[in-house]
Structure formats: C-alpha cells, structure tokens
Amino acid sequence: MLVELRYNPLLDDWTMVASNRKNRPTMPKTDCPFCPGSGKVPEEYEVLKYDNDFPALMEQPPEPDPVGSDLYRTKPAVGKCEVILYSPNHTTTLPELTVDHIEKLVDLWTKRYVELGKDPRHQYVMIFENRGEEVGVTMPHPHGQIYAYSQMPLKIRTELANCKKHHERTGSCLICDINREEQAFQQRVIAENDHFLSYIPFFTDYPYGLFITSKSHQTALSDFSRPQKRALAEMLKQMTGAMDTLFQRPFPYMMVLHQRPVAGADVEAYYHFHIEFYPPLRERNKIKYYASSELGAWAACNPHAVEETAPQLRKAYLRWLKQEGVDAP
Template identity: 55%
Template structure:
C-alpha cells in the first residue's frame, strides 16, 4: 500500500510506500532487465520503458487506509513510476554508448514525457538516474527512472517560483542569464556545443555538481528537435565520461531533469520563464571520500561545498577532454 501524506510545515507531499520494502537486490546469476529475462522485457531492444514492479505512484492508485483531516491530509498515490532501460548490455555504462544510442534514450524520454502529459492528473514529469552503490543503486544494469507526479514537488516549485519572480522583475529568464554569466566568466564552463552548455554553477553544493542547460530558451523535453536531442546526447556522453575519468572508476551520481510542469493552472505560463536543464549530484569529493549530505544540508537546507568550484571545474573540464581524446 502507498499513499501521499501532506507535510503542513513544508507544504508538500511525502510519498509513503510500504511496498518498496519488497524491492529485490540484484540476484547473483540473473538480471530481470537483460533481454528476454524479465516478464516485461523483450528479447531485443535498444532502449526500453519498463513499468516499475514496485511503484510508489500508480495510475490505478491504492485506497488510503487512514482518514485525513484539515491538518493531516492524505491523497491517493496517483502517478506513474517507470524504469528506463538504457541498453540490453548488462555491463555497459552511459558514456560507453554511441551518440545515436543516447539520442534514442532522449527520444524515449521525450516520448514518455509527451504520453504521460496527456493525463490531466499528471502535473510534473521527472526523468532521473541513480548511478552507483554510493547512492543506493541495487540493480546495476544500466537504467534510469521516470516519475510522473500528481503534484509539483517542492524543489521544482522553489525553482519555478524563483524563475517567475526574476522574470516578472527583470523581464528576462534566470537560466538564460546564468548561461551568459558563466560564459563571460569562462572558468566554470565544462563543455558546450551548438545547443547545450555544461558548467559547474557558481553556487553548486556538490564539488562536481554539473548543470547541463539548453542554450535556447526552451522549457520542456517536448520542445526539442532532432538536432537539439543529438547535441544533448553529445553533452551527456562527454560529461559522464569525464566523470568516470577523474578517478578512473565508475563515478556515482544522481542525474535529474528539471523542466516545466504540465497540466498546471498555477504555472500555465511557465514556458515564458522556466528553462530546461539537467542537474547532477555526484557524492564523491575524492576517489574514496563521500561528500555527505549531513545535518546542515538535510535539516536546514544550508549546503556546504567542501571544494572550490573553480578548482573542480578545471579538473572536470580536463578529464572531459581526456575522455574525448580517447574516443
């Protein structure tokens, strides 16, 4: 059973999902995501959408067991949880895929985004990837996930409100201005091409917390054409390859797609002021040292970056170049 419980202090929902306790760790001699092995996985695929076997959110939601009131509100766990398989090869990683293969992955993101957006109850579509045991990954087959929420999650809402306020005050897009600022400063730029730019933002709270930002003012995956999707594939490949090159190991991270909401009256004009970008939260600060998100970060949302952004940008930029030179 799963449900949504309202947090009146933060004014957002917590997903309560007892069914997630049943999630398996990877069996030693079998992978449900390899071709033909799982009940929902075909014998042949390049990339593939797989409905999560242990979903927190469902389009046929559970009925909450408790009754709510004005203070402690409860909603059905309406939404969708999907697994996005990156490749049939169990041992490959994202930067090892070809550019055309990664472009097919982005095509699938776009297809799922567009399809789920047709459901009027869905308010936000969120592709993401957890990579590495350091961030709790239990299934090492290359994959990401996609959640479709029936509300707008708090962090996304905070970004939307900041971008809206900036736009109303300055008649400019906040992310567009960030792109200009980083381009002018140069030292935090990692890589760019015709349609996308990647940098370590001035304020990033992880030592290698890179952003990938569209150069064109576009707010949602649905708006990207084939050339833009190829350029996004290129940036994803080279950035993640650069990550792996830093410590000569699989580099753990959380990768999240931030885009405009769907079916939202409150943010119906967000295409004017919100700007598509991808954020990375990599927990390593050294080869075998974790940058923990500890009490200050979790309890007060007061982040501390333990390394100078301009220094780590140079390290990552140089390792992206080394990765490209090896190809």
C-alpha cells in the same frame, strides 16, 4: 501494501509512502529482470520503457489507510512510475553507449514525457537516473526512471517561483542569465557544443554538481529539433565519460532533467530546460554527505570551491576526448 501520500504541513508538501518498495531485489548478479531471457522484457530491444514493479505512485492506487486527520491529510498516490532501460547489455553504462544509441534514449524520454503529460491528473513529469551503490542503486542494469507526480514537487515549485520572480524583476529568463554569466566567466565551463552548455555553476552544493543547459530558450525535450536532440546525446556521453575519467572509476551520480510542468501555469517565458547532476564524490574515495544542517535547515555547504573542481573536470573531459580519439575543441 501501503502506497499513499501524506501531507507535511511544515513544508506544504507531500511525502510518498510506499511499503512495497522494501521488496525490491538488491544488486542481483544473476536473473536480472531487465536482461533478455528473463521473460519480463523482449528478447531484443535497444531502449525500453518498463512499468516499475515496485511503484511509489500508481494509476489506480489503493485508498489511504484511515490514520489521517484534518491536520494530517492523506490522499491516494496517483501517478506513474516507469523504468527506462538504456541497453539490453547488463553492464554497459551511459558513457559507454554510442551517440546514436543515446539519441534513441533521448527520443524515448521525449515520447514518455509527452505521453505522461496527457493525463490531466499529472502535474509534473520527472526523468532521472541514479547511478552507483553510493546513491542507493539496487539494480546494476543500466537504467533511469520517470515519475509522473499528481502534485508539484517542492524543489521544482521553489525553482519555478524564483525563475518567475527574476523574470518579473528583470524581464529575462534566469537560466539564460546564468548561462551568460558562466560563459563570460569561463572558469566553471566544462564543455559546449552548438546547442548545449555544461558547467559547474557558481552556487552548486556538490563539488562536481554539473549542469547541462540548452543554449536556446526552450523548456522541454519536446521543444528540441533533431540536431538539438543529437547534441544533447553527445553532451550526455561526453560529460558522463569525463566524470568516469576524473577519478578513473565509475562515477556515482543522481541526474535529473528539469522541464516545464505538464499542467498548470504557463511558464514558457521564464523557465528553461536544464539537467542537474548531484554526484556525491568529493575525492576518489570520499563521499560528500548531506549532514544535519544541510538536511535540517537546507543550508547547503560545498567543501570545495567550484573554481577548483571545474578545471579538474575540464581536464578529465579533455583526457576522455583523447582516449576516444576525438580532437579537443
């Protein structure tokens, strides 16, 4: 088993190498380890933290293979990989859960974010979900994951740097300013409640690349009050329900919670909690692939203007509300 980090000098970043992950089960129809009765989880649970059986990061990782050099550095893959089980039901997905249940999920996310942040080796704790075979999901049971990294991921590092530059230049938070811009324009806004705003931002590279952002300037789940956590649970249910309603099919997506780092510089003044969705569908049965220029140059290309796709998702949200028997705002 090879589990290690390899330095990429072109990007000043680290690649996780985890040969154990090739042994993961692929879409099992029976004998699901996350279902009660498997012997691996309690007979009764609502939401549950489960240590990943095939981790890319470990609390006590093996030493790297002796193949590195001064240029090609290696280091142990220190960290933690956890699975967050959303429900004991094998087929119930996030939009099908009750708000009360999703609120318990938000509480578990918060608890794990705080607990993993106590380890001084951890630099960043990322909570995420992959949904659908289109994004490579190998286990259909409803779940998300948490990775605790011993190094700052490159995208987060870039985002933090740009938020800091914006704050130094303007004195304001970049996400707060983006929120104001989207609320003023309105055409890209999908929904809002007392504490959260959902929109497909002006710059997204995915046709339905939704953001959920806190209205108040807070940087992590652990900052939120009980009403804010419930409002987040409501928004998660509504937006994933709207996605499923859009094309009348389970909507694949990658969802990532962006929060402050758990170690290092103080970012309270300029960073802001938000959730980013990366949904690969551009039409009901057509995938928006990341092609050569997008991966090779990070030159994103959205095949649809979001002023076209946001109204479509907004209409799907209103249809979903009607199906749920909820009055439209």
